[in-house]
Amino acid sequence: MxxxxxxxxxxxxxxxxxxxxxxxxxxxxxxxxxxxxxxxRAHEGELEHFVAATEVGLGVRVIDDxxxxxxxxxxxxxxxxxxxVAEARDNARFSSSDPHAGLAEPDGVEPxxxxxxxxxxxxxxxxxxVDFAMQLDSRLRSADSRxxxxxxxxxxxxxxxxxxxxxxxxxxxxxxxxxxxxIWALASDGNxxxxxxxxxxxxxxxxxxxxxxxxxxxxxxxxxxxxxxxDTSRLTVVFDPYVTSQFLGxxxxxxxxxxxxxxxxxxxxxxxxxxxxxxxxxxxxxxAGDAPTSGAVDGEGLATRRVPLIEGGVLTGLLHNAYTAxxxxxxxxxxxxxxxxxxxxxxxxxxxxxxxxxxSPAALRASVGEGVLVQELAGLHSGVNPTSGDLSVGxxxxxxxxxxxxxxxxxxxxxxxxxxxxxxxxxxGSDLRRFPWESSGVSLAIADVTLSxx
Amino acid sequence: MIDQQVVExxxxxxxxxxxxxxxxxxxxxxxxxxxxxDGRVEELTSGRDRGAGIRVxxxxxxxxxxxxxxxxxxxxSAAQTAAAAARSAGGEPRVVNLGRVDATNPSAVSVYPEDxxxxxxxxxxxxxxxxxxxxxxxxxxxxxxxxDSRRRILVANSDGSLAxxxxxxxxxxxxxxxxxxxxxxxxxxxxxxxxxxxxxDANDVAEIANRAAQRALTKLAARPAPSGEMTVxxxxxxxxxxxxxxxxxxxxxxxxxxGASVFAGRVGEQVASPLVTLVxxxxxxxxxxxxxxxxxxxxxxxxxxIRDGVLVDYMWDELRARKEGRKSSGNGRRQSYAHLPMxxxxxxxxxxxxxxxDEIVADTTNGVYVAHLGGGQVNTATGDFVFGMTEAYLxxxxxxxxxIREGNLIGxxxxxxxxxxxxxxxxxxxxxxxxxxxxxxxxVGDGVPTLRAHGLTIGGTAA
Numbered sequence: 001m002x003x004x005x006x007x008x009x010x011x012x013x014x015x016x017x018x019x020x021x022x023x024x025x026x027x028x029x030x031x032x033x034x035x036x037x038x039x040x041r042a043h044e045g046e047l048e049h050f051v052a053a054t055e056v057g058l059g060v061r062v063i064d065d066x067x068x069x070x071x072x073x074x075x076x077x078x079x080x081x082x083x084x085v086a087e088a089r090d091n092a093r094f095s096s097s098d099p100h101a102g103l104a105e106p107d108g109v110e111p112x113x114x115x116x117x118x119x120x121x122x123x124x125x126x127x128x129x130v131d132f133a134m135q136l137d138s139r140l141r142s143a144d145s146r147x148x149x150x151x152x153x154x155x156x157x158x159x160x161x162x163x164x165x166x167x168x169x170x171x172x173x174x175x176x177x178x179x180x181x182x183i184w185a186l187a188s189d190g191n192x193x194x195x196x197x198x199x200x201x202x203x204x205x206x207x208x209x210x211x212x213x214x215x216x217x218x219x220x221x222x223x224x225x226x227x228x229x230x231d232t233s234r235l236t237v238v239f240d241p242y243v244t245s246q247f248l249g250x251x252x253x254x255x256x257x258x259x260x261x262x263x264x265x266x267x268x269x270x271x272x273x274x275x276x277x278x279x280x281x282x283x284x285x286x287x288a289g290d291a292p293t294s295g296a297v298d299g300e301g302l303a304t305r306r307v308p309l310i311e312g313g314v315l316t317g318l319l320h321n322a323y324t325a326x327x328x329x330x331x332x333x334x335x336x337x338x339x340x341x342x343x344x345x346x347x348x349x350x351x352x353x354x355x356x357x358x359x360s361p362a363a364l365r366a367s368v369g370e371g372v373l374v375q376e377l378a379g380l381h382s383g384v385n386p387t388s389g390d391l392s393v394g395x396x397x398x399x400x401x402x403x404x405x406x407x408x409x410x411x412x413x414x415x416x417x418x419x420x421x422x423x424x425x426x427x428x429g430s431d432l433r434r435f436p437w438e439s440s441g442v443s444l445a446i447a448d449v450t451l452s453x454x
Numbered sequence: 455m456i457d458q459q460v461v462e463x464x465x466x467x468x469x470x471x472x473x474x475x476x477x478x479x480x481x482x483x484x485x486x487x488x489x490x491x492d493g494r495v496e497e498l499t500s501g502r503d504r505g506a507g508i509r510v511x512x513x514x515x516x517x518x519x520x521x522x523x524x525x526x527x528x529x530x531s532a533a534q535t536a537a538a539a540a541r542s543a544g545g546e547p548r549v550v551n552l553g554r555v556d557a558t559n560p561s562a563v564s565v566y567p568e569d570x571x572x573x574x575x576x577x578x579x580x581x582x583x584x585x586x587x588x589x590x591x592x593x594x595x596x597x598x599x600x601x602d603s604r605r606r607i608l609v610a611n612s613d614g615s616l617a618x619x620x621x622x623x624x625x626x627x628x629x630x631x632x633x634x635x636x637x638x639x640x641x642x643x644x645x646x647x648x649x650x651x652x653x654x655d656a657n658d659v660a661e662i663a664n665r666a667a668q669r670a671l672t673k674l675a676a677r678p679a680p681s682g683e684m685t686v687x688x689x690x691x692x693x694x695x696x697x698x699x700x701x702x703x704x705x706x707x708x709x710x711x712x713g714a715s716v717f718a719g720r721v722g723e724q725v726a727s728p729l730v731t732l733v734x735x736x737x738x739x740x741x742x743x744x745x746x747x748x749x750x751x752x753x754x755x756x757x758x759x760i761r762d763g764v765l766v767d768y769m770w771d772e773l774r775a776r777k778e779g780r781k782s783s784g785n786g787r788r789q790s791y792a793h794l795p796m797x798x799x800x801x802x803x804x805x806x807x808x809x810x811x812d813e814i815v816a817d818t819t820n821g822v823y824v825a826h827l828g829g830g831q832v833n834t835a836t837g838d839f840v841f842g843m844t845e846a847y848l849x850x851x852x853x854x855x856x857x858i859r860e861g862n863l864i865g866x867x868x869x870x871x872x873x874x875x876x877x878x879x880x881x882x883x884x885x886x887x888x889x890x891x892x893x894x895x896x897x898v899g900d901g902v903p904t905l906r907a908h909g910l911t912i913g914g915t916a917a
Contacts, residue, residue, distance in 0.1 A: 043712070046514035050539035053520055055792060057503075072501035074522045084501070091498035098494050124487055149713045151835075152892075180596045186714060186835055193713075195835045229911075232682040262491055264631055266638060271475040382842025383862035383913065384830040387631055387640045392679070392861030392913040394831075394840040411838050413864050413913025414683065450915045452681035452864075 006056070008173040011163035014076060015171075018060060021085045022167045027063040027103045028085070029166035031299075032056070033341040037158040038126075042133035048152070048173050050130065059341035062088040066097045072342045103168045104300035104322035107332060111296040111303040112287050116176035118204025121157060128205070129155050135210045136183045136198075144218045146225065148193070148240045151184040151304045157205065164301040164339070172301035178292050180436045187221035194227065194396075194410075196220025196375075199242075201436035206350040220375055224396055227408035230453040236371035236426065238364065238400065238445045239412055241433035243374050245441030247421075248282065248352055252439065254386045254418060255309050257324030257335075258347040263388045266419060267315060274423035275315045281355035284319065284335065291351040291434040299338035299345045307349075313423075320354045321347045352439040357428030361443045364429045366403035368445050371406060373398045374414070389417040412453040421446050455480050455618075456506070458552060460526045461610045465550045467533040468510045469612055473540060475511040475776070476550075477611040478532065479749060480524065481791040485603040486567065490579035492595060498572060507791040510536040511773065517541070520792045524610040552610055555617035557753040559746035560739035563622045565651040567602035575600050578659045582628050584662035589667030592674060594638070595631035598663065602651070609751030611772075617751035623742070623897065624653040624767075625886055630662040631898065632670035639676070639859075641669030642844065646886030646897075647740045669845050676857040677845070679914025686863065686910045687814055687849060692827045692884030694900025696907075697732055698802050699830040699839040701725070703891070705759050706797040707774040709834045714838035716868055717765060720888045725765045726871035729807055729905075732760040734769055736784055736800035742886035742899035743800035750786035750795050757783050759802075763871075788801035789894040799889060801899035807877030811904035814876045816852040822912055823847045823854045824863075829887070837867035840913075858914065865910040878904030 011032050018030035039051040058081065059072045069091030072083040136153035157179040165171045180201035187194050198217030200208045204398035237246060244292040253259065267275060276282075284303035288294050298304050300322055309314045320328070321336035325345055336345040361369060378394035385391075392415040416424070429443030461478050468476030486500040506529055507520040517539030519532040567575075582598040602624045610616040625646030643666040645657045688696060704715040717725060726732075736754030738744050745754055750772040758766050770778075771786030774797060787798035803873050815823065828842030840862045847854045883901035 043514075047541070048514065049516040049518060049794060051518040051794065052535055052539055052542075053518075053792060055520075056522065068497040070497050070499040072499075072503075074501075074503040075504060087500055091500060091572070094498050094576050095496060096490070096494035098496070151709070151712050186712075188833050193716075195714075195833055263633075264638075264640075273873070282827045342499070342501055344499070378831045378833065378838070378864070379829075379840035379842060379862040380831075382830055382838065383860075385860050386639060387638050387675075388860070389637070390860050392842075392915075394838065394862060394864045394913070396838075410836065411680075411864055411866055411911065413840070413862055413911065415679075415861060415913050415915045417873045452911050452913045454683060 006161055008161055009173050011161045011196055012171065012173050015163045018058065018081055018085065019165055019167060027167050029061040029103050029164065031059040031338060031341050032163040034161045035158050038129060038156065040129050040133040040155045042137040042153045044098055045137065047130055047177045057281060057341035058084060060084045060088040062092045063101050063103060064092050066099055066101045067092045067095045068101050070344055083440045100323060100327040102322065103166045104170055106169045107302060109303040109305060109449060111172065114287060114294055114296045115289065116203065116295060118177045120206065121177045121179060121204045123269050124205045131209060132181060136181060136213055139214045140183060140217065143214050144222060146187045146189060146222055147185055147218060148188045149186045153183045155181050170301035172297040173297055174297050176295065177203050178436060179205050179208055179263050180194055180209065181213050183213055183217045183369045185217035185221045189225045194221050194224035203292060223398055224408045224410060227396065227410035229411045230409045230451060232452050232454065234448055234450055236368050236445055236447045237449045238371055238373045238443060240373065240375050240443060241431055241441035243377055244444045245435050245439040246377055246380060248354060248441065249439040250384050250386060251418060252352050255318050256347040257318045257320035257328060259386065260318055261324050261327045266389055270315050271317055273315055274308050274313050276313040277425040279312040279357065279428050280310055280313055280422065280425050282307045283353055284349040284351060285353040286350035288351045288353060291440065292436050293438050294351055298334040299336035302334035304334050304350055305334065319347050319349060321345050328386040349438050354428065354442050356430045356432045356442050359427055361429055361431050364443050364445060365400055367427050368400060369403050371400045372409060372451065373400055373450065391416055391418055391421065412451055415450045415452065424448050455482055455606060455608045456524055458616065460529065462550055462552060463526060464508065464529045464533045465610060465612050467530045468508060469548045471537055473510045473512045473537055475612050475679065477509040477609065478506055479791055480608045481605065483605040487599060487601040488575055488579060489597065490583055490600050491597040493575050493583060495579060503790065505791040507537045508533045509794065510540045512540040514539045516794065518794050526744050540636045548612065548735050550612050551614055552616040553614050555747065555751055557617060557746040559619060560737045561744050562646040563650040566622065567624055567628055567651050568604065570651045578626065578654065582659040582663035586628060586630050586663040586667040586770065589664050590671050592634055592671055593630055593667050594633045595629065598628045601625050607749065609747065609749065611751060615751050617747045620748040621648060621745050622650050623648050623652060626662060627657055628666040630667045630670045630887040632674050634674035634675060639670050639673035641666045643669065644885045646742050647661045648742060649740050671895045672857045673859060676859045678916040679822050679858040679861040679910050680916050681914045683909065683911045685818055685906065685908050687818055687821060687823045687904065687906045688902065689823065689825045690700060690878065690880045690882040690902060693902040693905065694803055694884050695830050695841050697804055697902065698799060698900050699832040699841055700865065700870055701732065702799050702802050703832050704834045704837065704867055705768045707770045707803040708797045710768050711774060714835045721765050721767060723765055725868060726760050726763040726873040728763040729874055729877045730760055730763050730871060731758065731805040733758050733805065734799050734802045738801045741801045741883060742897045748784045748786045749788045750782065752782045752784045752786065754800065755784040755879050769797050769799065771795055789896060790891045793894050798891065799898050803901035804903065804905065806879050806881035806903040809876045809878050811880045812876040814904055814906050815849060815854060818852060818906060820851050821849040823849050838864065839855045839867055840864045862913045863910045864913060869909050870907050873908040874905055875908065876906040880904055
C-alpha cells in the first residue's frame with residue numbers, strides 16, 4: 001500500500017481498521033500521513049539529484065482514565081498496527097492522570113470545501129520537472145554577470161493525504177498538492193560574495209514561474225554587494241514580507257494555547273488588552289485560497305475556521321487545540337497541528353495573515369525615511385525567547401536614507417522585545433505575500449530597535 | 455536486517471544499466487520519549503521506523519528512492535526507480551562481491567534502554583521536577599524530557615563494502631521558567647551520550663534540573679545585554695557551537711565545491727590564530743556524534759581540520775571524495791533512510807591550550823563572559839555567523855560581575871578565528887546538539903576550553 005497510489009478513501013479505510021481495535025471505555029485516535037514527493041536539484045548544467053519517494057506513517061493515541069500514550073509505525077501491516085496500538089495503550093499506563101486529557105470531540109462545524117488539489121500535477125512529466133530546475137540553473141547565470149553560482153536550483157512537489165479518525169466520532173481526510181521552486185544564489189563583485197534566495201510556490205506546476213524565482217534571487221543577492229558593518233544606533237527597521245512572515249511565526253508561538261497552558265508566554269492572560277499598535281491586525285485564515293498551506297480540517301480532524309488573534313492592536317484570543325481549549329475553558333479554534341504522525345498534536349496557525357495596510361512598499365519606505373530595510377534574519381532559533389520575549393537576531397539588509405534604499409549592511413544584529421516591537425509598529429504595507437509555510441507577510445515598519453554594529 | 459544475497463541482488467539491480475555507483479542503506483530505529491510538564495507526565499511516546507534508501511550515481515547525477523518495505527521485491531523495485539532517476543543507460547552490468555568493513559563502535563553500551571522498564575524512566579522525570587522546584591519559589595514552570603533511541607544501520611555499496619552499526623543514544627533535558635518583577639526568564643540544561651541507560655550512573659537528573667533552574671533564576675536579575683563590538687570570553691564546554699558555526703560548516707566539502715564557503719581554496723593557509731587546532735572526531739566514544747561507521751558505511755575518523763591555525767583539510771563524504779579522487783573522511787551522514795547523505799560534522803572540538811582560565815578573565819579589562827551557549831547559524835558564503843548566549847555575564851576590570859539577558863552574538867568566521875588570543879587548559883565537551891543542514895537534522899557533539907576572542911558583536915539593547 002505504501003508504494004502504490006493512495007487515495008483519500010484508502011486512507012480512511014486504514015484509520016477505520018485501527019479503530020476496530022479500541023477497547024470499551026478507551027479513547028483511541030488513529031492518524032495516517034501519506035506523501036508522494038519529487039525533489040530535483042540542478043547545478044551547473046547537470047542534474048545533481050532526483051529523488052522520488054513515497055512515505056507513509058501511522059500514529060496512534062490512546063487516552064484511558066485521562067492518561068495519554070502515543071505510538072507510531074512506519075509499516076501498515078496488521079502486526080505493525082497491533083503492535084502500535086498495544087504500545088500506545090501500554091505507554092498510557094505510565095503517564096499522569098490529567099482531567100483535561102481527551103481527544104477532540106465533533107463540534108458541529110462542517111469543513112469547508114476547499115480547492116487544495118491541482119489535478120494537473122500528476123500528469124506533469126518527469127522531464128518537465130527536471131527541465132524546470134535546469135532552467136533555474138541556466139537562467140541565473142545569464143540573468144546578471146555578477147551571479148557567480150548557487151548552492152542548489154530546486155524543484156519539488158508533493159501529493160499529501162492526511163486522515164484522522166477516533167472513537168469520539170471524528171472521521172476526516174484531506175488531500176492536497178504543493179509545488180515549489182527555489183534557488184540559493186551567490187553573487188560577487190570581485191571582492192566579497194553575497195547570497196540571496198528566490199522562491200515560488202503554489203498548488204501545482206503551473207503556479208511556478210522560473211523567471212520570478214531567478215529575479216528575486218538576483219535582486220536579493222546583488223542588493224547586498226559591498227555590504228559592511230554599520231554603527232550601533234537605535235532606528236526604525238522595515239521588514240520585507242519574508243522577514244515579517246518569520247517574525248509573525250514567533251508571535252504566533254507566543255499566542256499559542258499550548259504555551260499559555262504551560263505558563264510560557266507573557267500573553268497568556270492578556271486577552272482583551274492592547275498588545276500592539278492599533279494599525280496591526282492578525283488572524284489565522286485557514287481557507288485563504290491563495291495560500292499553499294490552506295486546509296479544511298486541523299490535525300485532530302475538526303473543521304478549521306478563521307481565528308482573529310489581534311484586532312486593531314487588541315489581543316482577541318489565542319490558538320487552541322482540543323486539549324488547550326479544555327484546559328483554559330476557552331472556545332476551541334481547531335488549530336491542532338501535527339508535526340508528523342509520530343507526535344502528539346501541537347498548536348499553531350494554518351495561514352497566519354496580517355491585515356494588509358494601504359501603503360505600497362515604496363510609500364512605506366518613504367513614510368519611514370531613515371532606517372534599515374531587513375531582507376534576511378539569522379539566528380531566529382537562538383536569538384528569540386518566546387517566554388521572555390527577548391529578541392536579538394543577525395540581519396542583512398539595506399540602509400534607507402530619505403526613504404530610498406542606500407548602502408547595504410551585514411554582520412549586525414537588531415534587538416528589542418517582541419512585546420515592544422508589536423506596539424512599535426509604525427507602518428503596515430499592502431504587499432501581502434504567501435509562502436509555502438504557515439505564516440504570510442507584508443512589509444512592516446517597526447520603530448526604536450537597537451542595531452548593534454561597530 | 456537484510457540478507458547479504460538480497461543486498462547483492464539489489465546492488466546489481468541498481469547497476470544493471472551501467473551506473474557508476476550503487477548503494478543500499480537500511481535502517482531500523484526504535485525510539486522512546488517521555489515528557490513531564492507542570493508536574494504531570496503528559497505522555498509517553500514510542501515507535502519504530504524501518505526502511506531502506508537506494509542511491510544510484512551516474513556521472514554527475516544521483517538517483518534516490520526509498521521504501522519502508524524490506525522485502526527483496528520492494529528493494530529491487532526501489533533500486534530500479536533510483537537507477538531510472540539517475541537516467542543510467544548504456545553501460546555494462548556489474549556483479550558486486552561484498553566484503554565486510556572492519557569498524558568498531560567506540561561507544562560501549564552497558565544497559566540497553568529497551569531493558570529498562572518505563573516506570574524507571576518516568577521516575578527520573580519526577581525527580582528532576584522536584585529538584586528544579588526546590589531551587590526557588592520563583593520557579594513557576596518545569597518541563598523535563600527523557601529520550602532514548604536504538605538505531606541499527608546496514609550500508610553496502612558497489613565498491614564491495616558492507617558495514618553495519620548499532621547506535622544507542624540516551625538523553626535527558628530540563629527546561630524551567632522563573633517569574634519575577636522583570637517578567638519571565640527561562641533556563642535549560644541537558645545531557646546526552648551515545649550510551650545506554652548507564653548515562654544516569656554518572657549524571658544525576660536532580661543536578662541537571664538544578665542547573666536549569668539556577669540559569670532561569672540568575673537571569674531574573676539580568677541587565678539588558680550591551681550592544682556593539684566587545685571582547686568575549688567563552689567558558690569551557692558548550693562554546694564549541696561557535697566553531698561549529700564560525701568554520702565547521704564552511705569546511706564541509708560540498709559547500710566548498712559550490713563556491714559557497716569563505717574557506718574554499720585555502721588549504722595550507724593560515725586561517726586562524728596559531729592557538730587554534732580544530733578536530734572533527736566521529737570516534738570519540740560515548741559522545742553525541744559518535745559511531746562505528748558513517749551513513750555511507752565508511753569507518754568514522756579523527757580528522758584534524760585546522761592545526762596551529764593552518765587549514766589542513768575539509769570534511770568529505772563519498773560523493774564529493776570520488777569526484778576529487780580521494781577517500782571519504784567518514785563525514786557522510788543522513789537523518790534517516792529516507793534522506794540522501796551529505797557532508798556533516800560529528801564531534802567538533804578545539805584542543806586545549808596552556809592558559810589558566812582564571813587568568814584569561816583577569817586579563818580582560820572589559821567584555822562579556824558567555825557561560826552557556828544556545829544554537830547558532832552561519833552563512834558559509836559570507837562567513838557571517840551568529841550564536842545565542844543563554845547564560846552570560848559582564849566582565850568588568852577583570853572580574854565576572856552582573857548577569858546579562860539573552861541575545862545573539864554575530865561575527866565573521868575568518869576574522870573571529872584570527873582574533874582568538876587565549877585558549878585555556880580546561881577542555882570540556884558541551885551538551886548534545888542537533889545540527890540542521892538542507893532540512894536534515896543529525897546528532898552532533900562539540901567542545902572547547904575557555905577561550906577569548908575579539909571582533910564579535912553583542913546583539914543587546916543597552917547602549
